[in-house]
Amino acid sequence: MVITTLFYIFVAVTIIQIIYYLVFAVFAFSKDEKQKTTKSLPVSVIICAKNEAENLPEFLPSILNQNYPEFEIVLINDASIDDSLEIMETFQKENNNIKIVNVENNEAFWGNKKYALTLGIKAAKHEHLLFTDADCKVVSENWISEMTSHFSTEKSIILGYGKYNTSKRSLVNLFVKYETLLTAIQYFSYAKIGSPYMAVGRNLAYTKSEFFKVKGFINHMNIRSGDDDLFIQDAATKANTTICTSTDSFTVSEPPKTFKKWVLQKRRHISTAKHYKTKHQFFLGLFFVSKLLFIILATLLFFLFDWKIMLPIVLIYYIVQFIVVGFSAKKLQETQAVFFLPFLEIGLVLFQFGIFIANKISKPVDWK
Structure with missing residues (x-):
């Protein structure tokens, strides 16, 4: 029995x-569907960096070399204690489309990335915002073009894909890449059926209007993580959200190298899910x-x-x-x-x- x-x-x-x-x-089995427009929208690329002196010189050039007519790069120095600010200033001297937002520790929002991002978003001069991380490299010079081609009068939030590099003969890497794949399958599928629930901050686009419509991160400012998925929980709907999965739209990052680092990363991510709808x-x-x-x-x-x-x-x-x-x-x-x-x-x-x-x-x- x-x-x-x-x-x-x-x-x-x-x-x-x-x-x-x-x-x-x-x-x-779906196809990546761009909006039917030939207009190139002015874009602000926002990168929040905290102690990224090692990564900025390696990955920032892939953003600077984008094949796109009008974009600025907003570099947010989130109270770094290394040479991140100095490196940003060096790049700024050589590129007139870089804007630096230097964030010092605020007692009320100490160590809170959302506070730094909010200041960066306010400083951005364009309505359309594209986000990635300081340790990410875009795989194509058409990254901005691919992601922003999905904006329209209806669609103001674009969910992209962030890959991890492959490490040969690494069991941890195999699990990291599979977990990333499965997570992407889920959040892209939910968005396709009209119930978006998360995104990855290393490849995400939305408008300033959507950000201020939900008062930014105010509903979860006390939660350190979730500047991407908890924002999507507040702002994304069936009507205003779409996905971008063309290969030129991907970003790529270095994965956690050890099981311990992966555990710490996933503990932060999973703890955020308890704040979902x-x-x-x-x-x-x-x-x-x-x-x-x-x-x-x-x-x-x-x-x-x-x-x-x-x-x-x-x-x-x-x-x-x-x-x-x-x-x-x-x-x-x-x-x-x-x-x-x-x-x-x-x-x-x-x-x-x-x-x-x-x-x-x-x-x-x-x-x-």
Whole structure:
């Protein structure tokens, strides 16, 4: 009786998982649709840097060399204690489209990136804003053009994709890239069906009007993280949000090199999710819980139940998953992860469960 009940639960969670992947197929098989306009909008590229003296000389040139007629770069020095400000000033002397916003520690907002970003946004002279990080490199000289081509009178928030570099023979890197891929599949899919819930700050665009409409970060200024996803929670709607997934629109960053650094990064990210809207918490939580139950019950029932019944159910699940994740990975140029999909899926679920427990025990470390 107990085994039969477990089997029915297993069938239920498998159906739930397949439904999720069918929803994700909306993104996997969609085309990147630019707005029908030939007009190049003036753009302010905003980069918030805290102790990025090493990264600025390496990555800032990829922004300066953009093939775009009119853009400024707003460099925000967020109370750095290294030579970040001096490096910014050196670049400014050689480029007249650079504006520097030097932010000193404010007692009320000490160490809060959102405070620094707010000052940078206010200083930007253009309505259309494009965000990336100081440790990011854009993959193409057409990055600004690709991202801003999705702005229109209706669409004022553009969600982009931020890749991580590939490190050979690194298990941590493989998991980082797969987790990044799966997260992107989810937030792009939710946006496609009209329920945007997050973005990545290393590749995001929106208008000043949208920022001030929701009073910036005021609703979550006390939360150190979430300048990207919590802003999307406040401002993004079905009507005003779209995605950009053309390959020239990608940014690329160096991934965490060690498991410890990845844990610290994900603890910050996952802790922010508890501030999402209830519906997003529910559907994201249901996806995780049903996947965890699928893995646990599939393992148990292969030993306790008729394997001839179990095998076709598991195969159907993985076929659907491979197709959807595979096409999504091809679109986002992350095909390496697909070859190790079952292994990565199990490892990532256990990792995320461990992060959830760790966050319950202690508070994660904030942004730099």
